[in-house]
Amino acid sequence: MKSLVFISKYAIVAAMILVSLIPFYVLLYLSLNAPSGNSFQGLFLMPDFHFANFADAWKGSKIDRATVNSLIITSGSVALIVLVSSAAGYSIARFRHKANAIIFNTLLMCLTIPAIIITVPLYTLMKSIHGINTHWAMILLMAANSMPLSVFLYTSFIRTLPKEVEESAIIDGCTYFTAFWRVTFHFVKPVTSAVVILTGLSIWNNYGQSVFFLQSQDVRTVPLAVSMFFQTYGAKWNMMAAAALIGLLPAVAAFLVFQKYFIKGITAGALKG
Incomplete structure (x- = not known):
């Protein structure tokens, strides 16, 4: 009986994983199809392995420049989020x-407000400070959007740490500021990893606000580049899928590399708090 329950649990988990992977397989299948093919032609389990789709999508979408823009905005925002949120x-x-x-409590309330709702007043503000089509303004905006969740995670985690962690440093002559950065900050590495992954993926994949504030082709991020590519090659499923896969791979790779730290940080920062 126990073995049957055990097998059933794993069968359910395997089925859930399979269902979750189907969209990614379809995307991969379409990206490898010949220009004349689609998901309903040929053997569904065996694409045409037309790798030229990726070269054409890379060139046509100008995703190389978009990747640099996404890296600048994401890394700048995440660095600002970690510095400010951890101190807060x-x-x-x-x-x-x-x-x-x-x-x-105000920050917790901000978690319930969808960022897209405040896009109109933000656009007016961004325009008044000449922040449209600039990296620095987008970094500030993305950091502000992610700050409530990040502060919540850091606060919850630090509350679980004994005060003696930094009190010994204060006795030795450190201020609270220096005690935090020299001592306490080393203990919050798990939640920092979670914050970096959560906010980094969110900022990298942001489209709803980027489309309003990054209108110039020179500053477009990966989601915007892929979206514009879709509008140009909307009838070519193989090209669309290849462009989408190129834009997706960096985020997936980052998550796979840091997933252990992500799970540890979320558990320690949220559940313990």
Whole structure:
């Protein structure tokens, strides 16, 4: 009986994984099809292995420049998020007074507001500060969007750490600021990994706001480049799939490399808090 239950559990998990992988297989299949083919022609389990689709999609979508733009915006935003959110989380976790409680609750409320809702006032603000089609303004915007969740994760994690972690450094003459960066910050590496992956993937895949604020071809990110490519080659499924796969691979690769730290950080930062 126990063995039957065990097998059933794994069968259910295997079925769920299979269903989740089907869209990715279809995307891969279409990207390897010949220009005249689609998902309903030939043997569905064996594409034409037309690798020229990727070269054509890379050249036609100008995704090389878009990848550089995405790297600049994502890395800049993530660095700013980690620096500000970790310090804010430390202040809220260690100094519990009304002002910090109000700030923390306000940030939690911000988690319930979809970013797309505030796009119109943000566009007016971005235009007034000459931030349209600039990397620096997009970095600030993406960092601000991700700040509530990041502060929540850091606050929850730091609250689980004993205060003695930094008190010994303070006794030795460090300020709270230096004690945090020299001592406490080393203990928050798991949640930092989770913040980097969560916010990094979200910023890399952002389309809803990028389409408004990055209108010039020179500053378009990968999702925008792929979207414009779709509009140009909408009837060519093989080219569309190849472009989508090229844009997807960096995010998938990053997640596969750091998934262990992601799971550890989410568990420690959210569940313990």
